[in-house]
Amino acid sequence: MAYSIVRSLFLLAISCAALAETPVSAAEKEAVENASTIIERKLSAVRPDLGFKVLGESPISGIYEVQVDGGPLLFVTSDGSHFVDGNLYQITPTQFIDLKEARLIEMRRQIFSQLSTDEMIVFKPAGKTKAIMNVFTDIDCGYCRKLHEEVPMLNAMGVEVRYLAYPRAGLESESYLKIATAWCADDPNQSLTNFKNGRESSISICDDNPVADHFKLGGSIGVTGTPATVLMDGTLLPGYRTAADFAQLLGLDVQSN
Numbered sequence: 001m002a003y004s005i006v007r008s009l010f011l012l013a014i015s016c017a018a019l020a021e022t023p024v025s026a027a028e029k030e031a032v033e034n035a036s037t038i039i040e041r042k043l044s045a046v047r048p049d050l051g052f053k054v055l056g057e058s059p060i061s062g063i064y065e066v067q068v069d070g071g072p073l074l075f076v077t078s079d080g081s082h083f084v085d086g087n088l089y090q091i092t093p094t095q096f097i098d099l100k101e102a103r104l105i106e107m108r109r110q111i112f113s114q115l116s117t118d119e120m121i122v123f124k125p126a127g128k129t130k131a132i133m134n135v136f137t138d139i140d141c142g143y144c145r146k147l148h149e150e151v152p153m154l155n156a157m158g159v160e161v162r163y164l165a166y167p168r169a170g171l172e173s174e175s176y177l178k179i180a181t182a183w184c185a186d187d188p189n190q191s192l193t194n195f196k197n198g199r200e201s202s203i204s205i206c207d208d209n210p211v212a213d214h215f216k217l218g219g220s221i222g223v224t225g226t227p228a229t230v231l232m233d234g235t236l237l238p239g240y241r242t243a244a245d246f247a248q249l250l251g252l253d254v255q256s257n
Helices: 003-020 026-046 099-114 142-148 151-156 174-184 188-196 211-220 243-249
Strands: 052-057 063-068 073-077 089-091 096-098 121-123 131-137 159-165 228-231 236-238
Touching: 026 052, 026 063, 073 099, 096 099, 099 236, 121 151, 121 188, 131 142, 142 188, 151 159, 151 243, 159 174, 159 211, 159 243, 174 188, 174 211
Parallel strands: 131 159
Antiparallel strands: 052 063, 063 073, 089 096, 121 159, 131 228, 228 236
């Protein structure tokens, strides 16, 4: 696995733990450790092929937050008998707060603030970079192709587009072969563009391509489809948007470009 992706997944675990930390007594710490052991043992007994990490107790007493390695965040009872795969909301006097998304936003922000672009395919503006989009993309996704057509306009507005690979059909699919070929090409930017435009058909994969690592990273931070754009503040924007829409979300003055 490539070093920068390993590091980002390590940061993910660290950020999870940091977000879960609150001052606790020795008795509370022991209770959490006991619950964590029980939860991880019971989950692993059913799915030994998956990794589970207990992040700590959720805001609801007796319910623990558990991160599946490369998968979703679960809410599990302290005895490991039941879990919920979904979002937990805090009810305040003025709004509902999605606690799962709030945690993921901070994870994404930390990861992408330190993730190297060496293993991404990057389309840079000719002038000053005013904003950055990290886009999980697929070759055979129609809206990914449509978004790629917006890249020249995004670059013209000062937006740097950083692509990560996310073959929706999985790592054994034809889509994987195509996108891995693009990452292995002598000119990855042109190869990716050719594939998205249907002008490329030859397949040539290198052993050290980062596609599997990108796919795992995406699953760890809430990506479930493509295109999926992660902004540098940690916000995840699923689906297609026009360049003008992105410019507005990024606070760019389109008319001045």
